[in-house]
Amino acid sequence: MEAQLPVIQEREQSSIERFRNHDLPNTLPYESMMEEYDWVYEYFFPRSLRYSFIVLLYLAIEHQLNQLCDEIRKRRNLPIRSNEMSGDALKRSKVYLQKVAGISIKNWETLEDLSKVRNCVVHALGKVELL
Numbered sequence: 001m002e003a004q005l006p007v008i009q010e011r012e013q014s015s016i017e018r019f020r021n022h023d024l025p026n027t028l029p030y031e032s033m034m035e036e037y038d039w040v041y042e043y044f045f046p047r048s049l050r051y052s053f054i055v056l057l058y059l060a061i062e063h064q065l066n067q068l069c070d071e072i073r074k075r076r077n078l079p080i081r082s083n084e085m086s087g088d089a090l091k092r093s094k095v096y097l098q099k100v101a102g103i104s105i106k107n108w109e110t111l112e113d114l115s116k117v118r119n120c121v122v123h124a125l126g127k128v129e130l131l
């Protein structure tokens with residue numbers, strides 16, 4: 001998606017260029033159009049695409065961890081499901097896999113970092129200083 005931004009940008013810029021030196025009634029002045037264009041294409045769209053990707057990636061990982069825990073419970077006939085434990089999905093999965101199922105997972109810190117980034121995006125619009 002992000003790779004398509006330059007194509008869309010070029011098309012949009014071409015449509016704005018026709019207003020250069022021709023402020024028409026009921027339209028924004030050319031400078032205002034360019035300021036909006038810069039904000040939309042240099043900040044808003046790239047940020048929104050990246051933030052959406054982070055949130056979607058985290059949701060997919062969270063779902064897969066729940067599926068993994070459920071499958072392990074079925075195969076090992078464990079007495080409890082990870083969803084019956086307290087905490088957020090990532091913490092539940094970690095505790096379930098380590099303490100209930102006896103499985104050690106390396107690089108768990110990477111998932112915890114992704115969780116922090118996702119929480120920053122979702123709860124503070126990506127502004128670290130607000131957390």
